Amino acid sequence: MTELCLMFSAAFIAATLLPGGSEVLLVALLNNDTSNWLALVILASVGNTLGSITSYYLGTLGRFARSPQEMAKGKYKRSVGLIEKYGYWALLLAWMPVIGDLLCLLAGWMKLPLLKSTLIILVGKSVRYLLVAGLTLHWL
Template sequence: MTTLWLMFSAAFLAATLLPGGSEVLLAALLNDDASIWVSLVVVATIGNTLGSITSYYLGSLGRFAKSPEDMATGKYQRSLRLIQRYGSWSLLLAWAPVIGDLLCLLAGWMKLPLIRSTIMIFIGKGIRYLLVAAAAMHWL
């Protein structure tokens, strides 16, 4: 049970404060006990998704600080265009380094539907953790 809480915490923090780390922990935990791979993948996916929803929420609060004109010019342009073009579907890339956190933040800023956004984030992150688990257990 401690292992699952450790995985959850690392995955949550990786999506909010600390870049990376949760994939390495998942691989290490699977190296110790591969029999709990399903539980580890599910817990990591849930933790990382909730961390991204925190970014979504912060983005919705940021709407008060940044106007649409401010967002349309500057470092957010590429991610903003991606979300404008694909909407919630772009959140399937929420797992991606650098751009993933920004996509979640902008999704909240743009007030994309929370439930659909959460589902897309969950699917993208779930696939990533499944691939990490498969690689760690030498299935790939």
């Protein structure tokens, strides 16, 4: 039970703007005990998705701080362009380091639909954790 809580917490924290390596923890926990692999993947996916939704909500607050013209310039230009081009589908990349956090922030800032955004984020993150778990179990 402690391992499951640890996995959820680490995945949540890793998805916010704080650095973290939840994949490393997943591999370590699977090396210790493979019987909980599905529960670990589910909790990592849900925790990481909820962390991204936290970033989404922070983005909704940021809407008051900057104008659309400011956000479309400079260091945010590429990420804004991804979301403008692909909409909530760009959130399939929410699992990626650095850019994933920014995409989630911008999704909230650009007022993308919350339910669709959440589902797409969950799919992308679940696939990532399933791949990590699958490769780890294969090599054990």
